[in-house]
Amino acid sequence: MDAKDDNRKRLKPAVEDHGAILMAEAEIDQTNGASPEMELHITQILEKLDSFTNLVSELLESGKTMFKELSNEFEERMITIHKEQTEKWMDEIKELRLLDTSNEEAHALLHNARYLLQNPHVD
Numbered sequence: 001m002d003a004k005d006d007n008r009k010r011l012k013p014a015v016e017d018h019g020a021i022l023m024a025e026a027e028i029d030q031t032n033g034a035s036p037e038m039e040l041h042i043t044q045i046l047e048k049l050d051s052f053t054n055l056v057s058e059l060l061e062s063g064k065t066m067f068k069e070l071s072n073e074f075e076e077r078m079i080t081i082h083k084e085q086t087e088k089w090m091d092e093i094k095e096l097r098l099l100d101t102s103n104e105e106a107h108a109l110l111h112n113a114r115y116l117l118q119n120p121h122v123d
Contacts, residue, residue, distance in 0.1 A: 034042065
């Protein structure tokens with residue numbers, strides 16, 4: 001497991017744990033004889049905190065999913081590009097070998113023609 005995986009696994013719980021700690025601290029403060037109006041404000045803030053913590057957790061999960069899908073698409077595309085380029089170069093090699101064979105045959109034919117022209121047979 002690499003460091004990125006460790007960070008991903010810690011990120012969501014860290015957000016939730018931090019939110020829980022803040023809520024617990026606020027609840028402790030709430031029991032310290034605050035006025036009803038102050039308790040209402042604290043409760044509203046705690047609800048906002050809980051809602052925000054949930055939102056951040058959802059965004060982290062959707063971001064993780066999005067990057068996973070993007071990573072898979074990137075990997076598939078890179079494999080396709082590699083395969084296409086490899087096939088292209090293999091076709092080029094095949095064409096070069098055919099050209100070389102053709103050139104060798106032409107060279108042999110010309111060599112034979114030169115020999116015949118330099119050494120005519122007089123019958």
